Amino acid sequence: MEAIADPAGLTKFIRDVPDFPKKGIVFKDITPLLGDPRAFRTAIDRLAAPFEDKHIAQVAGVESRGFLLAGAVAMKLGAGLIPIRKKGKLPRRVLRAQYALEYGKDMVECHADAARRGSKILLIDDVLATGGTAAASVRLLELLGARVAGIAFLIELDFLNGRKKLKNHSVHSLIHY
Amino acid sequence: MEAIADPAGLTKFIRDVPDFPKKGIVFKDITPLLGDPRAFRTAIDRLAAPFEDKHIAQVAGVESRGFLLAGAVAMKLGAGLIPIRKKGKLPRRVLRAQYALEYGKDMVECHADAARRGSKILLIDDVLATGGTAAASVRLLELLGARVAGIAFLIELDFLNGRKKLKNHSVHSLIHY
Numbered sequence: 239m240e241a242i243a244d245p246a247g248l249t250k251f252i253r254d255v256p257d258f259p260k261k262g263i264v265f266k267d268i269t270p271l272l273g274d275p276r277a278f279r280t281a282i283d284r285l286a287a288p289f290e291d292k293h294i295a296q297v298a299g300v301e302s303r304g305f306l307l308a309g310a311v312a313m314k315l316g317a318g319l320i321p322i323r324k325k326g327k328l329p330r331r332v333l334r335a336q337y338a339l340e341y342g343k344d345m346v347e348c349h350a351d352a353a354r355r356g357s358k359i360l361l362i363d364d365v366l367a368t369g370g371t372a373a374a375s376v377r378l379l380e381l382l383g384a385r386v387a388g389i390a391f392l393i394e395l396d397f398l399n400g401r402k403k404l405k406n407h408s409v410h411s412l413i414h415y
Numbered sequence: 416m417e418a419i420a421d422p423a424g425l426t427k428f429i430r431d432v433p434d435f436p437k438k439g440i441v442f443k444d445i446t447p448l449l450g451d452p453r454a455f456r457t458a459i460d461r462l463a464a465p466f467e468d469k470h471i472a473q474v475a476g477v478e479s480r481g482f483l484l485a486g487a488v489a490m491k492l493g494a495g496l497i498p499i500r501k502k503g504k505l506p507r508r509v510l511r512a513q514y515a516l517e518y519g520k521d522m523v524e525c526h527a528d529a530a531r532r533g534s535k536i537l538l539i540d541d542v543l544a545t546g547g548t549a550a551a552s553v554r555l556l557e558l559l560g561a562r563v564a565g566i567a568f569l570i571e572l573d574f575l576n577g578r579k580k581l582k583n584h585s586v587h588s589l590i591h592y
Contacts, residue, residue: 255506265506269526272496273473275489282490296450305482306498312452313459313487319449321483329432329442349446 242396242414246284249413251277252393266393266415268364272306281412282307285362285390286314288410292387295357296320300346300375301327304363307392311362320352320359322375333381337374346374348382355383366391366411369400376407419573419591423461426590428454429570443570443592445541449483458589459484462539462567463491465587469564472534473497477523477552478504481540484569488539497529497536499552510558514551523551525559532560543568543588546577553584 251271258265271277285307298320299308305321312319321328325345332347353359359379363372372389379386386407394401394411401409428448435442448454462484475497476485482498489496498505502522509524530536536556540549549566556563563584571578571588578586 253507258506267506269498269505269507269529272498273529275472275493275495278489278495279493282486295452299483302479302482302500302504303498305479306476306486306496308486309459309483310486310490310496312455313490316452316456318452318455319483319487321446321449321480323479327479328446329435329444330430330446352446352450 244413246280246412248277248281248392252413266365266395268303268392271392278310281392282310282314284412285392285410286311288408289315289360289388289390292360293358294360294387296353296384297360297362298322298348298375298379300361300363300371303365307364308362311360311390315360317360320348320379322346322348322361322378333378335374335378335381337370339370346371346378348378350382353379353382353384357384358387359384360387361389362391363389364392366394366400366404366409367398369398369403372400373403376404421590423457423589425454425458425569429590443542443572445480445569448569455487458569459487459491461589462569462587463488465585466492466537466565466567469537470535471537471564473530473561474537474539475499475525475552475556477538477540477548480542484541485539488537488567492537494537497525497556499523499525499538499555510555512551512555512558514547516547523548523555525555527559530556530559530561534561535564536561537564538566539568541569543571543577543581543586544575546575546580549577550580553581 297312474489
């Protein structure tokens with residue numbers, strides 16, 4: 239699959255893996271990008287860049303691959319870090335938001351005291367696909383009373399129209415397919 | 416539980432949660448530390464500090480909480496990032512290392528091409544408890560042919576003697592209980 243835009247030259251560090259996690263899906267493997275010091279730094283710098291002067295209090299990362307990027311972006315922005323986790327992983331009182339799967343549904347959780355009301359949060363994940371997890375994560379942050387100042391992805395799969403589920407939000411993706 | 420050493424003043428950002436994930440275990444909840452911009456930066460700076468001049472090529476983080484720290488430490492050190500994942504999560508050919516659980520066993524995996532032979536790697540996780548996961552992660556990195564230049568934890572539970580499983584390695588923990 240050709241990348242539509244790749245200003246930072248990052249796509250050569252992303253591998254297509256056919257039929258993973260199941261038949262018919264082409265998985266975007268970002269591990270070569272993470273593993274290369276220059277590519278990793280470029281990606282983090284570019285994920286953070288639009289938000290440098292936005293007074294982001296915390297960066298929220300979506301479990302698990304979002305964690306790999308969110309910690310680094312938080313460090314870059316001088317922000318704190320909020321883990322948005324799968325069900326049952328967090329030890330204290332949580333807030334929840336559901337999203338639909340192909341069959342059934344799943345949910346994301348964060349601690350009920352993870353953010354102060356009104357604080358500005360940047361949401362980070364590796365891939366924007368159908369947008370279900372990202373939209374649920376946005377709802378979760380809004381339940382906290384936080385302001386979602388932006389949403390940044392390493393990769394956006396344009397043909398899946400996930401961005402439609404995130405309307406009214408500033409969505410920033412480094413690489414489009 | 417009192418901290419034995421806390422030079423950076425980080426323990427006030429760590430909460431004890433009794434009986435999580437199961438009865439009798441006191442869970443160390445690090446989410447307040449992650450969420451606070453200054454505490455997070457202090458923790459990352461101090462995790463990275465002993466390795467600043469060690470020419471670390473890559474930082475390996477253990478899924479999932481290790482990912483939150485490892486990405487930020489990699490950024491700080493100008494290194495790449497290797498995700499050490501739970502079974503079945505990585506799309507390409509993997510190497511595996513097993514470790515014992517209370518009942519049964521589990522394994523960690525990384526891509527077989529995740530590191531160059533001889534490259535220096537810093538292993539990061541949030542908590543050193545019994546040391547099973549950390550020791551398996553070290554074996555995994557050695558299977559890759561990499562050199563484990565150090566192992567850094569936010570928290571070490573001294574009374575569980577996990578460090579014994581990591582002998583011959585430089586182990587660096589910010590907070591001891």
